[in-house]
Amino acid sequence: MATSAEVSASPDGGSQWQSINWMAIEQHVLKLQMRIAKATREGKRGKAKALQWILTHSKAAKFLAVKRVSQNKGSKTPGIDGIIWNTDARCMTAVSQLSRKGYQAKPLRRIYIPKKNGKLRPLGIPCMIDRAQQALHLLALEPISETIADPNSYGFRPNRSTADAIAQCFKCLCLKRSAQWVLEGDIKACFDKIGHQWLIDNIQTDKRMLRQWLECGFIDKGMFYHTAEGTPQGGIISPTLMLLTLAGLEKLVTSIARKTGDKIHFIGYADDFVITGTSQEVLLNEIKPQLIGFLQERGLTLSEEKTHVTHINDGFDFLGFNLRKYKGKLLIKPSKSNVLSFLSNLRELIRKHATTSVGDLIKMLNPKLRGWANYYRHCVAKRTFDYVSHQVFWTLWRWAVRRHPTKSRHWVGRKYFLNRKGEWRFHGWQKSANMDCPLNLIQIAQTPIKRHVKIRSEATPYDPQYQSYLAERKPKKESRNSWFDPVLAAL
Secondary structure (H helix, E strand, C coil): CCCCCCCCCCCCHHHHHHCCCHHHHHHHHHHHHHHHHHHHHCCCHHHHHHHHHHHHCCHHHHHHHHHHHHHCCCCCCCCCCCCCCCCHHHHHHHHHHCCCCCCCCCCEEEEEEECCCCCEEEEEECCHHHHHHHHHHHHHHHHHHHHHCCCCECCCCCCCCHHHHHHHHHHHHCCCCCCCEEEEEEECCHHHHCCHHHHHHHCCCCHHHHHHHHHCCEEECCEEECCCCCCCECECCHHHHHHHHHCCHHHHHHHHHHHHCCCEEEEEECCEEEEEECCHHHHHHHHHHHHHHHHHCCCCCECCCCCEEEECCCCEEECCEEEEEECCEEEEEECHHHHHHHHHHHHHHHHHCCCCCHHHHHHHHHHHHHHHHHHHCCCCCHHHHHHHHHHHHHHHHHHHHHHCCCCCHHHHHHHHEEEECCEEEEEEEEEECCEEEEEECCCHHHCCCCCCCCCCCCCCCCCHHHHHHHHHHCCCCCCCCCCCCCCHHHC
C-alpha cells in the first residue's frame, strides 16, 4: 500500500473540522436538493441541471460528502492508493481537493465476498477521493432519483426498508379478492451488466464524471482490467444508478393492467421484484415479455432460474420472508432457508471459539441475535424465535460440556447457565469500573412481535408536503447506515 501520497493535513485542520456547524450545512444542502426535486417534478430539466451544478460546487455539499465517506462503515477500507481519511485534519484537507478541474478517477481495488449460494461476489473499492466525488454528485442526483423512482420500489432509498416492501406485499395479497398469482423476478447480475451508453444518455448528472466512474477499470491480483459494462459494486453512487435504470418498471406494469383490466401490482427491492396478478396467463404472456424488452434496452436480462410464476397457496420467498396463504389467510414468516442458514452460521461461530471466554462469546452472539430478531419482528415469527432460541441453547450446552469433560452436567449448568423464572439463560461476566457485572445472552424468544406501519408509497424526503410525515416516522434510535437526515428548518 502506498503511504507517501497520503493527504497532507494542516496543523489547525482538525480544529476547523470540529468547529463546523453541521446543522447549518445540512439546511443549506437540503434547500438546494428540494429545489432540484421541485424542478424535476415540474419538468424543468435545465433548471434542475443548473441547480445540480451549484450544489456540486458548494462548500457545504463538499463538507457533507467528506463526512459521509470518512464516517461510514467502509471508511477504514482503502482503495489502490492505501489512503484513508482517519483524522479531522485529513478530512479538512480533503474538502479542498474535491474539484472537478483536473479530476481523474483511479482504478478500483477488486475484492471478493462470499454469496449465499457459495459463489463469490466481486466488489470494487474506490479510492477515498473517488468515493467523496461520488458522494458529492449523489447529493445532487438523489433528489431526481427520489422524484422519478417507482412509488413501490423500496431498496437503497432513504426512509425505506425491507419491512415496507413486505408490508406492501401483505397489502396486495391479504384479501380474499386479492391477486392469487405472483411473478417472482430477479435480474441477472444487475450491477455488472447495465449498459454504459444507456446510463450516459439517460442519467441526469455530470456526464464527464459519470463516464470516468464507469470506465475507470479495476485492479485484480496486480493486473489492470477495463470495464465495458456495469456499475462497480462498492461505489457509493452505484445503487442510485441502478434505481434510475430500473425506474419505470411499475409504470410499465400499470399500463398493462389498464389494458387488460386485471389487478396487477409491482413491489421492488433493488434488483429483486414481485408482480402480483389475478391471472397466470397475463403474467406469463403479457407482463414477462414486456419486462424482457424493458431490461434488454438497458443491457439487462431476467434470470430464468430465479424467475417463475407461483400461486399464493404454494407460497414464495421474498427478501428472506416466506409469504403463503393457509386456508385463505396470508401468513408471512421467516423463510426456512434463512432460518437454517442463520443457525448454521451461529453453530460455526460457536464451534470456532471453543476456548473463548464466556463474556467474549456472548458479545459476539448478541449483535447477531438482536439484528436477526429485529429484522423478523414484524412478521409471524414467534414460533420461529422459540425454535431458534431452543437450538442456540443446545448448541451452547454442547459447547460448555465439551470444555469440561471431567465435570458433571450439574456443575456445568451452574457455571454457565442462570435459572430465571424457570428459564435457563447462558450468562457470563464482564469488567465494568473494576467490578464484575453479569452479561446475559439475548433471549430471542422474548422479542415482541409488532406490526410494521408501511411508509406511504409516494412519500419522498425532498417534497415539502411529506416533511412532517417523515419526521413523525423517524425512529428514536438512528440506524447505523443513516448519515444525513432532512432538516425541517430548511422548509
